[in-house]
Each structure stands twice: as C-alpha cells, then as structure tokens.
Amino acid sequence: MTSPSRPAVRRNASPYLYGGEAAAVAQVLESGQYGHSDVTETFEREVAAYLDVPDVVAVESGTAALHLALLAAGIGYGDEVVVPSLTFCASVQAIVAAGARPRFAEIDPDTLCVTGASVLEALTPDTRAVIPVLYGGRAVDLTDAAPVLAGRGITVIEDAAQAFGSRHGDRRVGAFGASGTLTCFSFGPIKNLTCGQGGAVVPRTPQEAETVRLLRMLGIRQSQADRIRSTTYSMDTFGLRYPMSALNAATGLAQLARFEEIEDKRPHLWRAYRDALAGIDGVALVDVDVERSLPFNCVVRVPNRDAVFADLQAQGIGVGVHYPPNHLQAAFAPWHRPLPVTEETAEEIMSLPFHPEMTEQDVTFVVHALRQAVAR
Ligand SMILES: *Cc1c(COP(=O)(O)O)cnc(C)c1O
Numbered sequence: 001m002t003s004p005s006r007p008a009v010r011r012n013a014s015p016y017l018y019g020g021e022a023a024a025v026a027q028v029l030e031s032g033q034y035g036h037s038d039v040t041e042t043f044e045r046e047v048a049a050y051l052d053v054p055d056v057v058a059v060e061s062g063t064a065a066l067h068l069a070l071l072a073a074g075i076g077y078g079d080e081v082v083v084p085s086l087t088f089c090a091s092v093q094a095i096v097a098a099g100a101r102p103r104f105a106e107i108d109p110d111t112l113c114v115t116g117a118s119v120l121e122a123l124t125p126d127t128r129a130v131i132p133v134l135y136g137g138r139a140v141d142l143t144d145a146a147p148v149l150a151g152r153g154i155t156v157i158e159d160a161a162q163a164f165g166s167r168h169g170d171r172r173v174g175a176f177g178a179s180g181t182l183t184c185f186s187f188g189p190i191k192n193l194t195c196g197q198g199g200a201v202v203p204r205t206p207q208e209a210e211t212v213r214l215l216r217m218l219g220i221r222q223s224q225a226d227r228i229r230s231t232t233y234s235m236d237t238f239g240l241r242y243p244m245s246a247l248n249a250a251t252g253l254a255q256l257a258r259f260e261e262i263e264d265k266r267p268h269l270w271r272a273y274r275d276a277l278a279g280i281d282g283v284a285l286v287d288v289d290v291e292r293s294l295p296f297n298c299v300v301r302v303p304n305r306d307a308v309f310a311d312l313q314a315q316g317i318g319v320g321v322h323y324p325p326n327h328l329q330a331a332f333a334p335w336h337r338p339l340p341v342t343e344e345t346a347e348e349i350m351s352l353p354f355h356p357e358m359t360e361q362d363v364t365f366v367v368h369a370l371r372q373a374v375a376r
Contacts, residue, residue: 006362008353008355008357009318009353009366010317010318012319013297013355014355014356015190016194016262016265016356018257020258021250021255024250024253025251033246036243036246037246039249039253040058040243042249042253043195043244043249043252043253044056044057044058044200046253047200047252050172051202053177053202054206055206056174057202058198058199058249058252059198059212059242059243059244060198060199060216060245061186061188061199062159062161062186062187062191063186064199065185065200065201066090066095066159066184067097068201068212068216068242069157069182069201070094070100071098071215072208072215075098076100078100079099080100080103081098081101081102081127081130082104082105082122082123083105083133083159084104084106084107084132084133084135084342085104085326085342086326086342086346087133087135087159089326089329089331091131092332093331100128100129101126102332103122103124104122104332104336104337104339104342106122106339107135109301110287111135111286111289112135113138114142116141116145117144127154128153130155130156131158132159133159134161135162136288136293136295136296136297136299137293137294138163138166138288138293139167139168139292141168156180156181156182157184158174160185161191161199162191162296163185164187164191164192164193164294165192165259167292174202182208183201184200184201184202185199186198190355191296192296193256195248195249195251197248198244214237214239215237215238215239215240216240216241216243217241217243219235219237219239220233220234220235220239221236222234263294265356266295266356267293267294267295269354270290270354271290272360273363273367274290277300277367280371282302282374283300283374284300284302285298286299286301286349295354297352297354299349299350300349300370301348301349302370303348304374305349305350307376308370308373308374309350311373312369312370312373315369318353319351319353320351321346321350325342325346328343
C-alpha cells in the first residue's frame, strides 16, 4: 500500500529550495570561478552576521568542519575525544580522521543529548576534547561540567550540524566562542540551511580562524589571485583540501536571504506534530526545546519500534532511525564500551517525516497512520 496522494510524507527529510538558488548557481557557472572565491567569502561574512560573531570559516562539509576544528584545537594521536554514540557517524569519523580515539558517552533519554554528568563520567586522563552533538537542533548545556573541563584543558567542540538557527539562551548556537566553545555546522542537502554540500567552523579567535583557513587550503597562504601572478607560493604547515566551492556558497547565500521562512516553518511543523501526538498511548515525543531550537527532525519513542517502522514503511511513509549507535559499529569496535541507556533508547527511536514541504494535513495523515500502527 502506498500514499501517492501525499508525496511529501514519503520522504523523511528533503532539501527546501526558496527559488533563487538556480539563478545564483548559474551566475557562478558563467563567472568561471568555481572554487573558493569572493562568493565563498561573502557567504562567510553573511553567516557571521546572522550568528552575530566576528568570523566564520566555510568548508566543504560538516564532517570537514569537525575534522578541522579538532586539528585547530591541537587534537591528534594519543588523544581521546568524548562523543555520544547516538549521532551520525560523521561525528565519530572526524575524530578518527584527526588520529584521536572516540570515547563514547551516554545520553539523556529525554533529549538524546549528552549531559554534563554523562560527559564527566566518560572523562579519562587522555581526554582532550568533548564533542556534544546538538541532536535535532537542541542546544546542549554543559555548564555544570564546564569548570572541570576548563581545569583540565579540555576543548568543547559543538557538533551543531543539525542546529543552524537554534538558540542557546538568547544567543544563537555558534555565538559562544568567547566562553571557549568551537562550533561546527553542516550545510548538507537536508540540513536547516543547505549549500548542496557545505559546512562551517566558528573559530574562537582571529588566530584560530587563520589556522582553520590554512588547514582547509592545503596549508597555502596566498590567495588564488596572488598565486596565479607569482612564480611560487609559501606553504609552511600541514593542510587538507576542504574549501567551499563558490557554487555551494551561492546556493547558501540564496537560502540565507530567505531563511526567516524556515525559521517559521520548522517550529510550526514540530508543534503541529506535538499537538497531533498528544494523548497517543505508547508514543513519546522526544522534546527538542522548540521555544529556542530550529527543529531539524521529529523523533518519537515507541516500544515496538521495529514492527511500527515496518508497518509505516509498507504504507510508503518515510520513517527513519537516527541513529544506529556508533559504539556497536564494526568500524568503531576498538572503542566499544557498554552504554545501556543508549542501547535501550536506540531500539525505540523513530524519526517521522519532517521537512518544510510538509503541511499540517500531512502531519495529521502521518500521526493517524502511526496511531493505527502502534495499536496493531
Ligand atoms: C549532517 C551531520 C554531520 C556531517 O555533516 P556533512 O555536511 O554531511 O558532512 C555531522 N554530524 C551530525 C550530527 C550531522 O547530522
């Protein structure tokens, strides 16, 4: 059975185009400057203005942002980085890419995020950084762990891939560099703001911004423009090739110009789900703190998840599971440790279709199908 009358609910997530993206990309194609260009730098300035921070470094992806933030913070061989197991595998792969070891932390089953206590529990003498993941767009408050982390020289690097546009208190996520937090965003296809592919690091100091810029461009100091007029270039440090293409930056600029529409739509959609789900026995909505967050998804807990999941999938409803725990993956077996809360939670979570193309009628349709599936 399928639901062709409701195509939007077939997709769990989806990019949202406002309309200006194609023309913006065409303009870059005609200009002939496809790599890092002044369009990328304009995107950096506009994102910085949106976040109300001095500087932002645009990169190729959220994964690249995390990798570079770890390197800029001096994390490498022999170091351990605390990370929740319940996250997209990119959070963990970035740690491995930096040569460090992931140390998996438990989550609060109500928010699916780490807490100050779960971070402190995971610390070892080798811990050099903590990556709280802002699951679903929800800011993670580590205030109660902050004195210990600062005292041990442990850097906090937020994985805010899902949290562009969210707030922490009265400031945007990403605006806490002065208190020592590095923040990484993703502008991948289904993220709150998409560049097609892309990411950003919010550096804490001008020096750190320069380090990240060098690391993302093979360690080369000169601009492309200076390089083509010169017989040499100076390269005095390690570097990777992680720039953001002007094609991606142009897409992001077109999105940012009309981002208020998403700032309305996503919380509205989440509240529509909350209202529709109220009172369904056996279904618990994972709270995203919608007053402050720009929700990235809508996650419920259902005890008989696999059966409900299969039932909804069979009806053509795009439910998903975010995420299979990383500490149970073969790739990360060397760093496995038992995480009972994560394991229990991961068996019950299910993400409902959630993207800005959806209407309130779509939400009603999904919740009706969910109610029936849970009762079967
Ligand atoms: C999307 C995502 C990433 C990776 O971002 P990419 O742009 O896809 O590389 C990292 N962490 C989380 C939690 C994500 O959702």
